[in-house]
Each structure stands twice: as C-alpha cells, then as structure tokens.
Amino acid sequence: AQTVTQSQPEMSVQEAETVTLSCTYDTSESDYYLFWYKQPPSRQMILVIRQEAYKQQNATENRFSVNFQKAAKSFSLKISDSQLGDAAMYFCVKGTSGSRLTFGEGTQLTVNP
Amino acid sequence: DGGITQSPKYLFRKEGQNVTLSCEQNLNHDAMYWYRQDPGQGLRLIYYSQIVNDFQKGDIAEGYSVSREKKESFPLTVTSAQKNPTAFYLCASSIDLALGPGKNQPQHFGDGTRLSIL
Numbered sequence: 425a426q427t428v429t430q431s432q433p434e435m436s437v438q439e440a441e442t443v444t445l446s447c448t449y450d451t452s453e454s455d456y457y458l459f460w461y462k463q464p465p466s467r468q469m470i471l472v473i474r475q476e477a478y479k480q481q482n483a484t485e486n487r488f489s490v491n492f493q494k495a496a497k498s499f500s501l502k503i504s505d506s507q508l509g510d511a512a513m514y515f516c517v518k519g520t521s522g523s524r525l526t527f528g529e530g531t532q533l534t535v536n537p
Numbered sequence: 538d539g540g541i542t543q544s545p546k547y548l549f550r551k552e553g554q555n556v557t558l559s560c561e562q563n564l565n566h567d568a569m570y571w572y573r574q575d576p577g578q579g580l581r582l583i584y585y586s587q588i589v590n591d592f593q594k595g596d597i598a599e600g601y602s603v604s605r606e607k608k609e610s611f612p613l614t615v616t617s618a619q620k621n622p623t624a625f626y627l628c629a630s631s632i633d634l635a636l637g638p639g640k641n642q643p644q645h646f647g648d649g650t651r652l653s654i655l
Contacts, residue, residue, distance in 0.1 A: 525580070529577075
C-alpha cells in the first residue's frame with residue numbers, strides 16, 4: 425500500500441516563530457500531487473498549499489512554504505511568523521491519477537502565545 | 538456562495554439500522570468523495586464518483602453504499618453490516634480528474650457528519 429508518513433504526532437511553536445512539519449511518502453507513480461490540509465477544531469478540512477510533483481520549484485502561499493525533495497520522497501511544510509489561528513491538525517496528503525487521496529496520520533500543531 | 542453541504546451534523550444509529558448521510562454540492566464539480574475519520578487519524582476513502590450514475594469503491598467500502606443519481610448529490614448509506622460505524626464522515630468534491638494525468642485538483646470538503654451508535 426502506498427503510504428504517507430507524518431512522524432511528528434504533535435508539535436508546538438511560539439507565536440511569531442517558525443515551525444516545520446515533516447512528511448514522507450511512498451509512491452510508484454511518476455505523476456502525482458502533494459497537499460497540506462489543516463483541520464482546526466471546527467473539523468473543517470482547509471487546503472493550505474499544493475505542490476505538483478513535476479515542478480521542481482517549491483510552492484509558497486504567504487507564510488506557508490514547502491520543501492519538496494522528490495528523490496527523497498519528502499514534503500515538509502514550513503510555517504513562518506506563526507499565528508494563534510494556525511493551531512490545527514495538519515495533514516500531509518498525496519493525490520494520484522483519478523483523484524485518489526492518501527492522508528497521513530496528522531500532526532497536531534499548538535501555537536503558544 | 539458555492540460549497541458543499543452535509544446533513545445532518547450529528548446522527549445516531551440504532552443496532553441493525555441503516556442510516557443515510559446527505560451530501561450536496563453546488564460547485565458544478567464532477568467528482569465527489571466520502572471519507573471516514575476516526576479519532577486522531579487521517580481520512581480514509583470509502584467511495585468516490587467521477588460521473589453521474591457511476592461510482593467506485595475506496596479503501597474501506599465494506600458496510601457502506603452510495604448512489605449518484607444527480608451531479609450535485611452523493612448520499613452515503615451506512616448499513617447494518619458496518620459493525621463499527623462511529624466516526625466522523627466527510628464528503629468532498631473536485632473538478633473532474635479525467636482531464637489527463639497530472640490534473641489533480643484540490644478537493645473541497647463539507648463540514649462533516651458525526652455518527653454515533655445508540
């Protein structure tokens with residue numbers, strides 16, 4: 425089975441600091457997408473950032489950026505200038521053809537004031 | 538506003554009972570999905586549909602059934618065969634993926650339904 429592994433069940437960061445969430449994945453496909461979704465206490469799933477596997481340039485969305493290492497099958501998320509509203513469960517997700525998504529187990533991020 | 542509406546927000550099932558979770562979207566998306574989330578875990582795919590009148594089993598389809606009679610609707614029935622139905626259920630939709638490889642569009646999610654056993 426193709427898997428997505430998030431090795432950090434919990435992380436914490438001070439407000440305004442930077443934190444990096446780790447993710448590794450397994451795939452036999454050459455064409456796939458990677459996403460980070462966040463799930464706040466409201467349980468909504470919110471797309472944070474998206475990376476196409478065929479692109480070498482790392483995706484960036486405001487304070488969120490990724491470090492995509494295709495050969496190492498690594499896809500980490502960096503959150504800069506952390507805000508209290510960033511506190512949530514973060515899921516690393518791999519998408520393949522046919523839109524099948526595989527979710528990691530999640531990393532619970534706490535932001536301390 | 539376009540979006541995905543799941544109802545009800547909370548649902549209780551008695552032993553031996555089938556229950557149906559509703560999912561409606563007005564985003565004009567072709568593809569729709571049902572996921573199950575257990576506490577502290579990620580989402581697992583139950584069923585998905587890329588076009589009306591067609592659907593495919595996901596990773597944990599046993600004990601569940603779906604229908605896709607209309608583009609905007611994708612109800613999920615939790616049957617009595619599902620022995621451990623207590624979970625949070627999320628519905629999602631996306632633009633049709635049958636646009637060639639590498640066209641994986643992000644999925645938009647509803648607010649979820651929490652199902653419990655009485």
